[in-house]
Amino acid sequence: MKKLWETLKNIYKIEDLRIRIGITMFLVLIYRLGSFVSLPGIDPAQLENLKNNTQDGLLGLLDMFSGGALSNASVFALGIMPYISASIVIQLLTIAVPYFQRLQKEGESGRRRMNQYTRYLTVIILIFQGPAFLASLHMTLPAEAFVLKGAMFNISSTIIMLAGSMFVLWLGEKITDKGIGNGISLIIMIGIISRLPFSFVAEFASRMEQQGGGLVMLLIELAVLMVIFMLVILLVQGTRRIPVQYAKRIVGNKQYGGVRQYIPLKVNAAGVMPIIFAQAIMFVPMILSNFGGDSTSAFAAAFSNYTGFWYNFTMFLMVVAFTYFYTAITVNPVQMAEDMKKNGGFIPGVKPGKKTADFIDTIMSRITLPGSIFLGVVTILPAFAMMVGVNSSFAQFYGGTSLLILVGVVLDTLQQIESHLLMRHYDGLMKSGRIKGRSGAGVSAI
Numbered sequence: 001m002k003k004l005w006e007t008l009k010n011i012y013k014i015e016d017l018r019i020r021i022g023i024t025m026f027l028v029l030i031y032r033l034g035s036f037v038s039l040p041g042i043d044p045a046q047l048e049n050l051k052n053n054t055q056d057g058l059l060g061l062l063d064m065f066s067g068g069a070l071s072n073a074s075v076f077a078l079g080i081m082p083y084i085s086a087s088i089v090i091q092l093l094t095i096a097v098p099y100f101q102r103l104q105k106e107g108e109s110g111r112r113r114m115n116q117y118t119r120y121l122t123v124i125i126l127i128f129q130g131p132a133f134l135a136s137l138h139m140t141l142p143a144e145a146f147v148l149k150g151a152m153f154n155i156s157s158t159i160i161m162l163a164g165s166m167f168v169l170w171l172g173e174k175i176t177d178k179g180i181g182n183g184i185s186l187i188i189m190i191g192i193i194s195r196l197p198f199s200f201v202a203e204f205a206s207r208m209e210q211q212g213g214g215l216v217m218l219l220i221e222l223a224v225l226m227v228i229f230m231l232v233i234l235l236v237q238g239t240r241r242i243p244v245q246y247a248k249r250i251v252g253n254k255q256y257g258g259v260r261q262y263i264p265l266k267v268n269a270a271g272v273m274p275i276i277f278a279q280a281i282m283f284v285p286m287i288l289s290n291f292g293g294d295s296t297s298a299f300a301a302a303f304s305n306y307t308g309f310w311y312n313f314t315m316f317l318m319v320v321a322f323t324y325f326y327t328a329i330t331v332n333p334v335q336m337a338e339d340m341k342k343n344g345g346f347i348p349g350v351k352p353g354k355k356t357a358d359f360i361d362t363i364m365s366r367i368t369l370p371g372s373i374f375l376g377v378v379t380i381l382p383a384f385a386m387m388v389g390v391n392s393s394f395a396q397f398y399g400g401t402s403l404l405i406l407v408g409v410v411l412d413t414l415q416q417i418e419s420h421l422l423m424r425h426y427d428g429l430m431k432s433g434r435i436k437g438r439s440g441a442g443v444s445a446i
Contacts, residue, residue, distance in 0.1 A: 010421055017180075017420040024179035027171050028190055034076045034164065035069035035191075039157050041148030042073050042137075050140050064393075064402060067191030073137060075164040078129055080187055083169050086121035088276065090114055095329060119169070126165055130158035181416045182409060189409040192402045195393065203394040213389075221390060228381065228398055232407045235268050235374055265364055267371035269331050272404045274322035274372075275379050278315055279401070307383045316376040323372035324365075333360040378404065 012018055038044045051071040063070040066079035094100040094114075103110035134154050138146075146153060168187065175183030207218040306312075337357035346352050350359045381399030386392055396402050 007421070011417065014420055014424055017417065020178065020180050021417075024175050024186070027175050027179065027183075028186070031076070031168060031171055031187055031190065032067065032194065034167075035067045035074050036072055037075050038073050039075060039077070039160060041146060041153045041157065042141075043145050043147060044072075046141055046145030047071070047073055049142070050137065064195050064396060065188055065191050067194045069191075070133075075160050076168055077133060078126060078161050078165045079191070080165070080168050080172065080184055082125040082129060082165055083118070083122045083184070084276070085125055086118050088273070089121060090118050091329065119166075122169070123162065123166070126162045127158070130161045133161070134158065180413060182412050185405070185409045186413065188405055192406055196397065199391065199394040199397065203391040206391055225398060228378075229403070229407070231374075232378060232399075232403055233411070235371065235378070236271075236404070236408050236411060265331070265360075265367060267367050268323070268375060269364075269368070269371075270323045270326035270375075271408065272401055273326050274319045274375060275401045275404070277322045277326075278318035278379070281318060282311065282315060307386050312380040312383050316380055319376040319379050320372040323375055324368060327364065327368050331364055333357040333364065336360055375404075 011021070038047070050073060062079075062081060065081055066074075066076065068074075069076040069079055090100070094104050100114065103114050106113075131154060134157055148156070169184070172183035172187050175181070175186055177183075180186075203221070204218060207213055207215070207221075334357045337353060337360060340346065340356060341352045347356055347359060350356050378399040379401075382395040385395035385398040390398065397406075
């Protein structure tokens with residue numbers, strides 16, 4: 001406790017860090033207030049049916065990411081997820097389209113151009129998602145819930161939600177520039193954390209019922225959650241270091257080099273992106289069932305059951321496959337081998353060039369396998385939690401995207417604060433003075 005108090009005082013002494021934390025808290029407060037502002041033309045008192053429909057399944061997950069804005073029919077209802085979808089598409093285009101490959105290699109100017117294209121694509125996605133969300137509102141809410149009706153309501157609400165999502169994106173960018181960094185990831189994390197107290201209260205109430213198992217069962221659930229939490233921290237931080245001995249260069253009678261360095265390769269270099277890809281694909285059967293009628297209803301039901309075998313088995317396989325796919329995008333063994341060769345480095349016993357690239361690729365494949373399997377298991381853990389009686393909203397915190405985002409963003413934020421402390425010769429947040437972040441993996445890479 002004394003160590004924590006000293007750290008808080010050190011944070012307050014650093015004016016720049018104090019201002020950044022204040023700006024971050026102010027912008028987050030604006031985001032949270034906006035998530036409770038309902039769309040004009042909707043009676044907020046009639047939203048009970050919408051909240052009931054967004055407690056489970058994919059809608060429940062989207063509502064968690066938006067911090068409850070979806071169930072409140074808020075001006076921020078579409079949240080930051082359209083931007084994430086657009087970012088995924090742009091990243092995939094960097095593999096298939098030469099123009100985007102060139103932009104990726106142009107440095108800062110290319111990155112700004114790609115960000116601009118991402119925003120344009122975000123607007124296009126919002127134009128389609130807005131009317132789709134309004135259509136679901138008309139099917140879910142009673143007619144008396146709509147004060148405005150017809151085309152006037154649909155057009156105005158679509159424009160407002162589009163502006164709301166772009167404003168949330170602007171808040172995230174300002175947190176990155178003026179705050180403590182990782183603004184978009186931080187906004188998603190705040191939305192997830194905001195649902196935790198309500199989920200815990202619901203789980204506590206269910207356990208206190210006559211057949212709920214009582215306080216002992218609740219304590220067992222919390223103990224299991226802490227174990228999973230620690231394992232996910234190991235997954236996020238896990239690295240394997242390949243030693244790279246630099247070649248000795250002889251100049252006259254003096255020798256330089258001989259310093260042993262390392263290449264850090266992460267067990268989970270793909271972060272949370274494989275889960276996002278897999279969940280997007282698993283949503284397709286639900287969409288097709290709306291057009292295929294009874295012929296696709298059985299197929300859609302099998303792949304929409306979050307506790308069913310086929311849904312979780314397919315989800316697990318796709319997460320493993322997408323982990324390898326996204327790792328191949330983010331880690332380039334050929335480029336790493338070329339950089340080592342340019343700097344006069346080599347791996348002992350391995351020839352420079354193609355042999356080194358093959359060696360790094362082999363090591364990366366071996367350490368990605370256990371990481372991908374663990375990521376797949378973490379993805380389907382909420383289903384197992386629901387099968388043993390855990391409340392569906394509280395079960396989301398036993399794994400899946402929510403837990404990985406929470407762990408990753410918290411570690412990144414602590415690393416940002418610790419960097420400010422260490423630069424000014426204060427003790428870090430931990431006794432070791434080092435907190436390992438994700439080094440760009442996960443949602444912060446979006």
